[in-house]
Amino acid sequence: MPRKQAAKFTVPYLQILAPDGKVDAKLDPKLPDDTLLKLYRWMRLARALDERMLKLQRQGRLGTFPPCTGQEAVSIPAAMLMRDGDWFVGAFRELGGRLVRGEPLTATLDYYNGWEEGNILPDKNLRILPTSVVIGCQIEHAAGLAYASRFKGTDEVTVAFIGDGGTSEGGFHEGLNMAGVWKAPLVTIIQNNQWAISIPRGAQTASETLAQKGIAYGMPVIQVDGNDPLAVWVAVAEAMDRARKGDGPTLIEAVTYRLMMHTTADDPTKYRTEDEEKEAWAREPLVRTRAYLESRDLWDEAREKALLDELKDQVDQAVAEFETPKDRAPDEPFRHVYGTPHPVIEEQRREFLANLKGGEGRG
Amino acid sequence: MPRKQAAKFTVPYLQILAPDGKVDAKLDPKLPDDTLLKLYRWMRLARALDERMLKLQRQGRLGTFPPCTGQEAVSIPAAMLMRDGDWFVGAFRELGGRLVRGEPLTATLDYYNGWEEGNILPDKNLRILPTSVVIGCQIEHAAGLAYASRFKGTDEVTVAFIGDGGTSEGGFHEGLNMAGVWKAPLVTIIQNNQWAISIPRGAQTASETLAQKGIAYGMPVIQVDGNDPLAVWVAVAEAMDRARKGDGPTLIEAVTYRLMMHTTADDPTKYRTEDEEKEAWAREPLVRTRAYLESRDLWDEAREKALLDELKDQVDQAVAEFETPKDRAPDEPFRHVYGTPHPVIEEQRREFLANLKGGEGRG
Amino acid sequence: MAKLNMIQAVNLALAEAMTQDETVLVMGQDVAVDGGVFRATEGLLDRFGPERVIDTPLAESGIVGSAVGMALAGLKPVAEMQFSGFSYMMMGQFEAHVTRLRSRTHGQLTLPMVIRMPYGGGVRALEHHSESREVLYAHQPGARVVIPSGPRNARALLLAAIDDPDPVVFMEPKHSYRAFREEVPEERETLPIGKARVVQEGTDLTLVSWGAMMRPALKAAATVEKERGASIEIIDLLTIAPLDHAAIAASVSKTGRCVVVQEAPRSYGPSSEITAVINDKAFWHLEAPVKRITGYDVVTPYFGREKTYLPSAEVVARGIVETLDV
Amino acid sequence: MAKLNMIQAVNLALAEAMTQDETVLVMGQDVAVDGGVFRATEGLLDRFGPERVIDTPLAESGIVGSAVGMALAGLKPVAEMQFSGFSYMMMGQFEAHVTRLRSRTHGQLTLPMVIRMPYGGGVRALEHHSESREVLYAHQPGARVVIPSGPRNARALLLAAIDDPDPVVFMEPKHSYRAFREEVPEERETLPIGKARVVQEGTDLTLVSWGAMMRPALKAAATVEKERGASIEIIDLLTIAPLDHAAIAASVSKTGRCVVVQEAPRSYGPSSEITAVINDKAFWHLEAPVKRITGYDVVTPYFGREKTYLPSAEVVARGIVETLDV
Ligand SMILES: Cc1ncc(C[n+]2csc(CCOP(=O)(O)OP(=O)(O)O)c2C)c(N)n1
Ligand SMILES: Cc1ncc(C[n+]2csc(CCOP(=O)(O)OP(=O)(O)O)c2C)c(N)n1
Numbered sequence A, B: 001m002p003r004k005q006a007a008k009f010t011v012p013y014l015q016i017l018a019p020d021g022k023v024d025a026k027l028d029p030k031l032p033d034d035t036l037l038k039l040y041r042w043m044r045l046a047r048a049l050d051e052r053m054l055k056l057q058r059q060g061r062l063g064t065f066p067p068c069t070g071q072e073a074v075s076i077p078a079a080m081l082m083r084d085g086d087w088f089v090g091a092f093r094e095l096g097g098r099l100v101r102g103e104p105l106t107a108t109l110d111y112y113n114g115w116e117e118g119n120i121l122p123d124k125n126l127r128i129l130p131t132s133v134v135i136g137c138q139i140e141h142a143a144g145l146a147y148a149s150r151f152k153g154t155d156e157v158t159v160a161f162i163g164d165g166g167t168s169e170g171g172f173h174e175g176l177n178m179a180g181v182w183k184a185p186l187v188t189i190i191q192n193n194q195w196a197i198s199i200p201r202g203a204q205t206a207s208e209t210l211a212q213k214g215i216a217y218g219m220p221v222i223q224v225d226g227n228d229p230l231a232v233w234v235a236v237a238e239a240m241d242r243a244r245k246g247d248g249p250t251l252i253e254a255v256t257y258r259l260m261m262h263t264t265a266d267d268p269t270k271y272r273t274e275d276e277e278k279e280a281w282a283r284e285p286l287v288r289t290r291a292y293l294e295s296r297d298l299w300d301e302a303r304e305k306a307l308l309d310e311l312k313d314q315v316d317q318a319v320a321e322f323e324t325p326k327d328r329a330p331d332e333p334f335r336h337v338y339g340t341p342h343p344v345i346e347e348q349r350r351e352f353l354a355n356l357k358g359g360e361g362r363g
Numbered sequence C, D: 001m002a003k004l005n006m007i008q009a010v011n012l013a014l015a016e017a018m019t020q021d022e023t024v025l026v027m028g029q030d031v032a033v034d035g036g037v038f039r040a041t042e043g044l045l046d047r048f049g050p051e052r053v054i055d056t057p058l059a060e061s062g063i064v065g066s067a068v069g070m071a072l073a074g075l076k077p078v079a080e081m082q083f084s085g086f087s088y089m090m091m092g093q094f095e096a097h098v099t100r101l102r103s104r105t106h107g108q109l110t111l112p113m114v115i116r117m118p119y120g121g122g123v124r125a126l127e128h129h130s131e132s133r134e135v136l137y138a139h140q141p142g143a144r145v146v147i148p149s150g151p152r153n154a155r156a157l158l159l160a161a162i163d164d165p166d167p168v169v170f171m172e173p174k175h176s177y178r179a180f181r182e183e184v185p186e187e188r189e190t191l192p193i194g195k196a197r198v199v200q201e202g203t204d205l206t207l208v209s210w211g212a213m214m215r216p217a218l219k220a221a222a223t224v225e226k227e228r229g230a231s232i233e234i235i236d237l238l239t240i241a242p243l244d245h246a247a248i249a250a251s252v253s254k255t256g257r258c259v260v261v262q263e264a265p266r267s268y269g270p271s272s273e274i275t276a277v278i279n280d281k282a283f284w285h286l287e288a289p290v291k292r293i294t295g296y297d298v299v300t301p302y303f304g305r306e307k308t309y310l311p312s313a314e315v316v317a318r319g320i321v322e323t324l325d326v
């Protein structure tokens, strides 16, 4: 039967830098040399820290953490595009972006070793929200942050991240719907790394792309190769532009891959094949970025080695600092229940301290 | 920049019977006469009960309730298409559909007069879920019901309803996403009546249509004129077919209008104009359905009058039965906390009964 | 001085706070154009505009979650849950973020925000519109739970809640919205959060309650005083988390007897906590067991059976007499 | 007889229930292919297939809400919340439907379903993986809350929970998952839901606990018995809602003294309810105030400070001694 159309939509796809390092000349944003060099440096740093953390964890020197290896090309370009005053709202697999925004390496280490101190930034104005372990909540926060930026008449942008699994949560839906209604300056990036612990992308949702979920909120959407930092760069830059101009939110799906285990407590051999992982390694972002730099004569083996040495030093130093014994008050939690003291909390603090002294039990 | 397409979508629109009663001959499903007559009768009955309930409420003989006037063409065709064994999962504005499925008029009256007894069906196998006052939850129930039907190897279908406002809730999202993944036999109908209490459709979401929200879950979608029972009929029949064949869920947006107040506690003059309401009355479903019947020589003024008289009797009788004093045990709630007795509840029940006797306080 | 009912007092406090502080926003379902389903936010849209009085989509978690974002950005959102019965949709945000951001960052990030919600029974409403579940919020460290009992303290406490550096759940007993009027002073008045109020001093028994139950409690006390010449000390908790242990302990230490009146189901309800606090801090003064007069551990009945479910002045009076007679 | 740890016992009960009854389903995040992040559902997919062992999308409300639908359709879903810390996302479904469908329809519709969730601290986990918030479920009439303390009772109670005609929240103390092994009989064994267990009889003091805290409680009791020759009666609640008043009252009426050990924050915690029950039903037998040894009213600290936060056997022992010395 012939029917009318109420609406129609397309989901564009963007890849600029192919896995082999070949660039699509027509799409190449032609970033300045120093930008590209910085980009690569950040990616290498995130990788180096991630690898070190895995070692530390295996040696019992760090708690459980979710490795980010393979996803450097998503949060790093996005963070590099951000300005002072913008809000960075991560899920928990944006190590690179956090570093770019100014989170100290030691904070990351502290956080994953069970210390709230890891959430304290050298400067509150860095505007990096602490990790939202509870998935989905951060998108609602991001909508509110973006509302506030618009409310204050600034051109600040909020950049939020969520995983492919996270798109199934109600919070993703409620937050993005509000951002849509508010035309809030929000750029939301789905890190589609194909897995939510053991649940593959295909079992998470029946939608052909994750980008198209933005159609539900009336916002522009795009799917990009998330292992291609140039594609991410271009898509995020466009979305930010729109947001800063008051044209509202964008949803970006970055297609990437979680090359390591979900967290160090996870064993991916239970649910995926080595072949799949091997294929994914062939598409990982660092190799192609380096190839691109080399094709632009910006990089060679010697520079690579120098960089790796330098980053190793940087990570060594952070680990050393992290492992230097600190004098951390055991009763800290009692100081931060409320901003003003209350007798019930004070009484319990005294009890806590007495218990601490009274025996090893609470010590 | 030339970009590839990852996916593309259209949202079809269907109207068969125009507000003036003209039918689009190419699209007309040519329903049998008796089906059409039943359809009209159900619509008239729902309208009659709705109007009576409003009077009763205004006279203090009924509690707060949400009138359904104007939305008869949505739930009634859907319910008529349902078979034994199918599940009817309403929000709270599906009076007509409930009646079609077999909910007694007295149950509706009891329910809105503060009695759980109104949720008890003459036969549990009618498979009408009680009203879900908490918006969004019912879509998750529906996904589970539909899963169960598939699990059991039946061709049962679940038909669920939600309002335009309800589409903003996380439950809508989580339920539909699961139904999509499960290819569950679920037909979800959004009654887009333009308002969620005082919030207009445009302030609820930035999406151009509500139907397109189904794109997020990879399911077929369609927008229909929800004041056109033929369009609803055709869209629901197609969706049910798909569901029964194992081809998964569908999302239907039925565009209609809430002609009355949100509930009897609401005053719509605070937020919308009389002009808007007047225009909406010109599109309401009963008039056009009658016109269509007349054009098919199935109806005339005499038959109309006879029907109205008959329905008045039916409603009168239900109201009389509803208002006949019943002996309802005050301690009923204590019997249904659990299916097996527990001393704590029994002890409190004795206390309750003693308090009842002890004074008017609990009586 | 004006005689206001509680809904007017709430409205007044919101308007005052918004006038004083441009970062205060009001948000929720139907709070703007409609003025709120109970009219708590009536007139605010006209005075403060749609950027500060926000009609949101139908999404409780989104409302609270986005309010968290706004508060992080330096605004002071006052978010309304249309009824407490729908507030559980935001429990994830509440537990994970509202209560935690200060502690998580050792005070670097804070959330000055208020979540208002009408709660409790007695208005012949539909299902889910009549529950008392204050414990679900009170048990969670990091937020405060405030419950006014009348127009004057509602206004003073709501202003204090908006001033507070931390999240406050402000539960409004909807049965009291239009039940009575009180003089509400013209000048700004606040009450300290975390402090109970001794409504009336007495020596024979301590009667503790909060919210809408203060009315039957007061009525019962008056009856028993008249009939028995007993001297009853009455405490209105006003804040239920954190609880004012000192006020409860001091009073029960003096009177030796205590009756607590609560609308919520009995088990794991606030009166259990109050009993435990008395056990801790006034045990040796007790001359009778603490008497809990409460809703029952049943699913809140629809309004056809509501009246028999809610504690009445008569039942409270009998409880007081029983406790005096021990 | 096999020596199993608690996670194996849970796994055994699930397999047994699924074998006996084809309507039993297991669903949740990572429960199928992965076998559960704690391996509670290991092997079930292979034995019972993907229609009965369902890897769901990441959506707690959707999991519980769709389980409600399945239960309405005559199936018996056992839904897993990966950690209790994420279960609050489904509080709306829980309050509005899980606890109410029976009451709403006077028993015409019922929900035989189980919601399993690991809870509690002690495993050096990330934020939100260590809380004890059993009260949020226990305060809501209409569902039962069961908390096993060891492999054998975990298996017996989980089987009983699946048999139960009503929804059961089954909270598994994750610290005990692999902490110790017990003989678990080969034949099917259930324990009645709603009944506490007297682990050990005694005359001088009643020690009440549940879940993971049973371990420090037992250790403390042994220490004090040895050091002081005291005779301690120990109660393992096993079900916390509805609570076994009779068992608590009988014991405290005999001993006159009581210590309750709880991991949750103190205020509005289970030990407050237990204290209130004792106040109601054993007041005249009390020779000392009930002592609550609990987590503190602070946001659960990250694992760097976790050990100092959790009640230890030493602190429990001191509490017992103090209470004996009153
Ligand atoms: C609300 C909520 N439910 C469950 C979890 C447990 N959990 C942690 S990570 C994870 C999978 C997340 O998948 P995805 O969103 O794709 O992010 P990724 O881990 O791949 O980066 C789950 C289920 C959680 N943290 N929050
Ligand atoms: C979770 C939840 N939040 C809020 C409410 C209060 N409420 C009842 S109806 C309604 C508006 C519903 O709008 P819509 O979904 O469009 O349905 P309609 O009333 O138009 O049929 C609201 C906000 C509710 N019932 N449930």
Ligand SMILES: [Mg+2]
Binding pocket: A163, A164, A165, A191, A192, A193, A194, A195, A196, A197, A258
């Ligand atoms: Mg993922």
Ligand SMILES: [Mg+2]
Binding pocket: B163, B164, B165, B191, B192, B193, B194, B195, B196, B197, B258
């Ligand atoms: Mg509507």
